[in-house]
Amino acid sequence: MRAAQPQAMTSKATRFNADKILSICCVAVPLTGLFLFFLYPMAIVFLRSITTPDGSYGIENYLEVLTSSGFWRATRHSMSMGITTTALSVCLGFIIAHGLHRCAFRGKRLIRAAIALPLLAPSLVQGLGLIFLLGRNGVVSRLTGVEIDIYGFWGLLMANTLYALPQAVMIIGASLVLLDARTYEAAESIGASPSRQFRDLTVPAVIFALLNTAFVVFIITITDFGNAAVIGGDYSVLATEIYTQVIGLRNFNMGAVVGILLLLPTVISYYIERRAMKRQQGQFAADIQKYTPSFTALRDIPMAIVCYAIIAAILAVIGIVIYASFVKLWPYNFDLTFKHYNITLAGGYSSLWITVVISLMAAAGGTFLIFIMALGLRRLPAKAAQAIQVLAAMPAAVPGIVLGLAYILTFNSTATPLYLLYGTAVLIAVVNFYHYHTQAFLTVMTGFRQFPLALEEAATTLGAGMARTAIDIVSPFVAPMLISVFFFLFMRSMVTLSAVVFLTTPKLNVAAVTIMRLDDAGLTSQAAAFSTCIMAVVCLAMALMRAILSIATPKPIPMSEA
Amino acid sequence: MYLTVRNAIKRYGAFTALNDVSISLEQGEFVCLLGPSGCGKTTLLRIIAGLTGIDSGEVTLEGKAITNLPARQRDFGIVFQSYSLFPNMNVAENIGYGLKIRKASAEQIASRVTELLEMIKLPHVANKLPGQLSGGQQQRIALARAIAVNPRLLLLDEPLSALDAKVRSSLRDEIKQLQRTLEIPTLMVTHDQEEALALADKVICMNHGVVVQSGSPRELYNKPATRFVADFMGISNLIETDRIRSVMPDLLEDRPSASDEQLIACLRPEHIKASADPNGLATVCSVNFLGNLTRLSLESPLGPLTVETNGIESFNEGQKVILEIEPSACTWVVNDTAEVLA
Numbered sequence: 014m015r016a017a018q019p020q021a022m023t024s025k026a027t028r029f030n031a032d033k034i035l036s037i038c039c040v041a042v043p044l045t046g047l048f049l050f051f052l053y054p055m056a057i058v059f060l061r062s063i064t065t066p067d068g069s070y071g072i073e074n075y076l077e078v079l080t081s082s083g084f085w086r087a088t089r090h091s092m093s094m095g096i097t098t099t100a101l102s103v104c105l106g107f108i109i110a111h112g113l114h115r116c117a118f119r120g121k122r123l124i125r126a127a128i129a130l131p132l133l134a135p136s137l138v139q140g141l142g143l144i145f146l147l148g149r150n151g152v153v154s155r156l157t158g159v160e161i162d163i164y165g166f167w168g169l170l171m172a173n174t175l176y177a178l179p180q181a182v183m184i185i186g187a188s189l190v191l192l193d194a195r196t197y198e199a200a201e202s203i204g205a206s207p208s209r210q211f212r213d214l215t216v217p218a219v220i221f222a223l224l225n226t227a228f229v230v231f232i233i234t235i236t237d238f239g240n241a242a243v244i245g246g247d248y249s250v251l252a253t254e255i256y257t258q259v260i261g262l263r264n265f266n267m268g269a270v271v272g273i274l275l276l277l278p279t280v281i282s283y284y285i286e287r288r289a290m291k292r293q294q295g296q297f298a299a300d301i302q303k304y305t306p307s308f309t310a311l312r313d314i315p316m317a318i319v320c321y322a323i324i325a326a327i328l329a330v331i332g333i334v335i336y337a338s339f340v341k342l343w344p345y346n347f348d349l350t351f352k353h354y355n356i357t358l359a360g361g362y363s364s365l366w367i368t369v370v371i372s373l374m375a376a377a378g379g380t381f382l383i384f385i386m387a388l389g390l391r392r393l394p395a396k397a398a399q400a401i402q403v404l405a406a407m408p409a410a411v412p413g414i415v416l417g418l419a420y421i422l423t424f425n426s427t428a429t430p431l432y433l434l435y436g437t438a439v440l441i442a443v444v445n446f447y448h449y450h451t452q453a454f455l456t457v458m459t460g461f462r463q464f465p466l467a468l469e470e471a472a473t474t475l476g477a478g479m480a481r482t483a484i485d486i487v488s489p490f491v492a493p494m495l496i497s498v499f500f501f502l503f504m505r506s507m508v509t510l511s512a513v514v515f516l517t518t519p520k521l522n523v524a525a526v527t528i529m530r531l532d533d534a535g536l537t538s539q540a541a542a543f544s545t546c547i548m549a550v551v552c553l554a555m556a557l558m559r560a561i562l563s564i565a566t567p568k569p570i571p572m573s574e575a
Numbered sequence: 576m577y578l579t580v581r582n583a584i585k586r587y588g589a590f591t592a593l594n595d596v597s598i599s600l601e602q603g604e605f606v607c608l609l610g611p612s613g614c615g616k617t618t619l620l621r622i623i624a625g626l627t628g629i630d631s632g633e634v635t636l637e638g639k640a641i642t643n644l645p646a647r648q649r650d651f652g653i654v655f656q657s658y659s660l661f662p663n664m665n666v667a668e669n670i671g672y673g674l675k676i677r678k679a680s681a682e683q684i685a686s687r688v689t690e691l692l693e694m695i696k697l698p699h700v701a702n703k704l705p706g707q708l709s710g711g712q713q714q715r716i717a718l719a720r721a722i723a724v725n726p727r728l729l730l731l732d733e734p735l736s737a738l739d740a741k742v743r744s745s746l747r748d749e750i751k752q753l754q755r756t757l758e759i760p761t762l763m764v765t766h767d768q769e770e771a772l773a774l775a776d777k778v779i780c781m782n783h784g785v786v787v788q789s790g791s792p793r794e795l796y797n798k799p800a801t802r803f804v805a806d807f808m809g810i811s812n813l814i815e816t817d818r819i820r821s822v823m824p825d826l827l828e829d830r831p832s833a834s835d836e837q838l839i840a841c842l843r844p845e846h847i848k849a850s851a852d853p854n855g856l857a858t859v860c861s862v863n864f865l866g867n868l869t870r871l872s873l874e875s876p877l878g879p880l881t882v883e884t885n886g887i888e889s890f891n892e893g894q895k896v897i898l899e900i901e902p903s904a905c906t907w908v909v910n911d912t913a914e915v916l917a
Contacts, residue, residue: 032645467659470626471717473646474653475673475724485672489663 032479039389043382044401049431051408051447054419061422062269078270087254088274091235094166094250095278098173098234099227105174106181106226107219109320113182114189115215117308118317127324130331132179133551135508135525138544139172140243141532142330145337145541150344152333164246172240175327177230184229188222189215194304207312228286232279236412238511239525243532251275252414252511259515265422272415283410335548338541353542358531360522365546367438368524372506374442380499382446383454384491387461388483391469402458409451413511420444421515436518444516445506453498460494461487492565500558504551576635577602577760578623578728583632585618592618594784596632600728600777603758605751607771610781611807616764617732619781623762624730625649636727649728652721652759656733658713660705666692666716667701673724691719694753711742718750722759729754731763735770747773768808772796780804787911796843801909805841812842812880813908822876826905839910844883846904849873851888855897859890873898 065073078084109128113121131139147153147163154161192215200210238252245253251271259268306313341348356362386405390398408416424435434440446453464487472482488495510525517526524547531540578600585593593615600606608616621627623634625646634642641649652673660669670691671684679687692698695715705713714734721729734750735743751774754761765771771778772792779789780803788800799805802813816835819826826840849857849871857875868885875898882898890896 465657465659467655467657468661470624470646471653471655471659471720472661472672473626474624474649474651474730475720476647476650476676477672478647481676486661486663489661 035479036389036392039385040393040401041389043386043389044404046382047404047447047450050443051411051416051450052404054416054423055411057423058269058272058415058419061266062273064266066266074266074270078267078274083249084254084271084274087249087251087271090166090248091250091252091275092278094169094173094248095231095235097170098177099230101170101174102177102181102230103185103223103226105323106178106185106230107223108316109178109182109323110185110189111215112316112320114186115192115304115306116313116316117306118313118320120317120321124320124324127327128179128182130179130327131176133504133508133555134331134544134548135510135528136172136176136237136239137243137510137525137528137532138334138548139175139330140168140240141528141537141540141544142332142334143168143172143244144537145333145343146329152344155344164244165248168244168246169240169248169250172244173234173237175330176237176240177233178323178327180229180233181226184226185219185222188219190303192218192304194302197304207309225286228282232282232286232410232412236275236279236414236511238414238514239529242510242529252412255414255418256514259418259421265418268418269422272412272418275412275415276410279412280410287406331548334541335545337538338545340538343538353538354546356527356531356539356543358527358534358536358539360527362546364522364527365524365543365550367521368507368547369550371438371442371445371523372503374439375445375506376499376503378442379446379450379453379502380495383450383457383498384488384495386454387457387491388479388487390458391461392479405454406451408447408449411448413448413509414514416444416448417512417515420512436521438521441513441516441521441523442506444512445509446502448509448512449502449505453502456498456501457491457494460491464490493562496558496561496565500554504554507547507551507554576600577604577637578762579633579635580619580623581633581635583619583622583634584630585615585622585627586630591784593622593632596781596784596786598779598786598789600760600762603760604776605754605761605763605774606777606779607775608762608764608779608781609766609768609771609807610787611766614781615784616766616781620730620732620762620764623728624651624653650724650726651728651730652724652726653730654714654717654721654732654734656736658705658710658717658737660713660717660720662705665702665704666697666708669705669716670720670723672720677724687723691723695719695749709742710738711746714738714746715749718753722753722757726759729759729761731761733764733766735765736767750774772808780807782807798906799841799908801911802839802841803911805906805908810844810881810883812844812847812877814840814842814877816840818877819905823900825902826900828902829905830907837910838907841906841908842880842900842904844870844881846900847880847882848899849882849884849890849896850899851890851894852897853895855895857896857898859892859894859896861892862890 060070062074063070063072065071109124112118113124143163145151147161147168149160149163151161151163153159196214197210200214205213235250236252238256241248241250241253242256249257252275255268255271255275258264258271337343338353339349339351340346341350341352386401390401393401411419420440424431424440426432434443468486468490469482472486477485508525510529513523514526514529517523522530524543528540528543528547531537531543576599580596580598583593583596584591596615596619598606598608598619608619610616618627622629625641625644625648629642632642633640636649660666661672664672667685667688670688671679674684674687688701689698692701695718697712697715700708700712700716705716708716714737718734731750735747738746747770753759754774763771763774775792777789778792778795780787780795782803788795788804790798795804796808799808799811805811805813816827816830816838819840830838830840849859857873857880860872860874860879863870863872868883869890871882871884871890873880873882873896877898880898884890
């Protein structure tokens with residue numbers, strides 16, 4: 014082996030250069046994507062927002078929007094909707110998270126499963142469900158005879174809260190899990206009462222998570238389009254205002270102005286949220302003694318009732334959509350039938366299958382791009398890597414509807430060869446990927462951060478090149494993370510509406526838009542049937558992910574002496 | 576010289592990790608880099624491995640500069656403190672990985688793996704995953720993985736620090752035996768002076784990014800050059816010159832000429848003989864019975880002293896003792912201003 018050394022030297026040296034080129038490509042390719050499909054379209058939105066009707070640049074559009082009463086009404090609505098939904102979701106989210114992690118009662122698995130349901134459905138399903146429940150022809154008004162006007166503020170508030178709740182529970186729950194049982198045992202032995210423990214230990218520990226939740230929910234709410242479109246009625250919000258300007262009035266530049274103005278609160282919220290996250294990261298402890306609550310009737314019975322009630326509401330709203338899809342003539346004839354599954358709208362189920370293909374493309378391509386980017390970032394100088402990470406985390410600050418608008422402005426223009434992408438499934442896959450780029454990227458980076466550098470160095474010292482290390486050592490380690498990201502991108506792409514609503518064409522439609530069209534056309538039961546189909550696909554994907562992960566996750570390595 | 580590092584300088588921003596360090600290693604030699612954390616020893620090892628770049632200076636192997644040769648082309652073996660076995664590969668795959676990269680045949684790999692597993696006395700674990708093994712076993716596998724490719728240099732980065740005391744000493748003996756049998760030139764980083772004394776042919780003692788002293792373990796223990804080395808290598812009583820002059824002028828015999836502040840006396844605890852005497856000037860402050868020896872803390876005209884005795888005589892707190900010290904046992908060391916580290 015040693016004798017072969019000198020001859021091997023030259024060929025190895027060229028392979029080393031190949032490593033350098035490879036690591037540059039690993040960063041350059043995804044980075045080009047970010048520039049072309051995120052920064053460039055965003056720049057176009059901005060330019061279009063300051064393009065006046067005569068083609069010159071100026072702030073006339075802004076003046077026009079800012080002096081229109083419609084814009085201010087939509088802004089007022091968006092803000093009050095955002096604040097109310099945030100307050101409600103943080104409260105309910107905290108109750109459920111506290112119930113799940115710090116109280117003792119049965120049925121937690123059911124609660125966990127039910128709370129995640131809204132994430133598995135297009136956001137307009139909440140709206141649809143509420144209409145079946147509380148609308149003019151809803152169950153409640155049929156049973157009680159009370160006329161409820163669900164369209165507008167209250168309906169939208171309920172729909173948005175249901176939609177934001179899973180995220181709230183997840184973020185708050187994650188901080189409650191970090192509370193060490195020993196801290197409470199210490200407090201107990203000092204003589205602190207349960208209510209004191211709650212005030213002095215629990216609340217200070219989760220305060221950042223609550224803040225964080227508030228910002229996340231606020232962003233979700235003011236940027237959501239699906240619920241507002243279905244149940245908002247006359248209650249116009251900024252997201253629907255953009256849609257009206259662009260689709261209704263064909264006024265692209267005005268839409269761009271509203272889009273840029275909608276960016277302001279989301280970018281600010283996102284920035285504050287990221288700062289708060291950084292502060293919270295210091296709180297992570299290496300080994301946490303899990304807290305196991307014991308039953309306390311006074312605390313647990315009321316908590317259980319409230320949690321069950323919230324879950325019941327979620328299940329009712331989603332369940333009724335599924336039920337309604339099988340009912341002959343809502344709400345007059347409750348005989349069961351499959352006839353609504355015969356979609357009469359042009360295209361039928363084709364949009365569902367196209368969406369599956371698009372979602373697979375977004376998931377596979379996106380996971381691959383993010384993986385090679387994370388791989389390449391490890392070999393970049395710290396400063397450059399940091400700058401790229403900031404860029405990669407930016408898309409989360411952009412509402413889907415604004416990103417969609419940016420895409421139509423950019424790709425529906427014959428000015429560049431990018432026009433070729435317009436109207437293709439690929440472009441929709443691309444917009445979905447960049448819409449959810451941040452979450453996917455952060456997940457993979459977390460996985461990479463847990464990857465011990467020494468493993469890579471051991472492989473390098475043994476003579477492995479970059480590609481070899483990536484395949485043999487790194488990818489098995491981060492595989493569970495990549496699988497999660499793949500399915501995350503797939504499931505989000507299946508249900509998202511806001512970013513794709515502008516990019517569908519008569520020839521190319523996606524599933525969530527079909528639901529909206531069916532609902533617009535008054536075919537509510539068919540909309541319910543179509544929603545049920547999407548949920549079935551997503552739940553199937555979820556089950557598949559669980560199964561794969563349980564196989565792929567390696568057993569934890571005990572570091573202790575045997 | 577087999578391996579040399581000349582005038583290595585490495586900075587991290589304002590912090591200088593290595594400040595003009597030169598070391599060398601002979602064919603077949605076992606060298607320990609010893610020093611407290613942050614002294615630059617690991618940086619030096621990583622530079623030799625090619626895992627960290629160097630600001631200026633040169634690394635040569637068998638007379639050829641390898642300063643800019645990438646780590647994967649150096650043909651070195653490395654063992655980390657954290658075992659760092661590939662968790663997705665079983666033991667045999669881990670050990671054979673370097674050979675696989677070198678495109679050895681499956682039979683060659685299999686026979687080499689078997690041979691190595693015999694050598695590290697773990698013949699039956701070939702199909703286990705790293706997670707199923709104890710820390711000591713994992714570190715043995717990591718060692719086998721490193722030597723499987725007949726490395727030109729074996730690098731050990733605190734290989735024993737994560738293990739508990741019993742496993743540590745048995746693995747220490749095994750490393751020594753393997754190294755002597757295979758005659759692989761080896762460089763080990765450690766902060767444990769006992770490990771360095773037990774294993775090394777040569778110890779290189781570092782502090783604040785410079786080499787303070789290098790030599791055989793015996794030299795470093797018996798003739799420490801500076802106060803830092805005296806203090807880092809075992810326990811020592813460090814006494815200022817004027818005290819010695821007024822209390823035990825005999826000990827000044829071998830003192831090189833230098834100002835009072837420049838040199839300081841170093842007395843090892845086992846070189847001070849204490850015996851009970853009601854007229855003694857020293858008083859026993861505390862007695863630590865350690866089994867094979869007894870460690871005494873004394874208050875004496877020389878100041879506070881630590882004395883070790885393995886005699887049968889027992890001492891009590893408050894007892895008066897007289898002290899005897901052979902002049903040859905006193906070493907004069909440079910009083911570097913470095914902070915005192917236990």
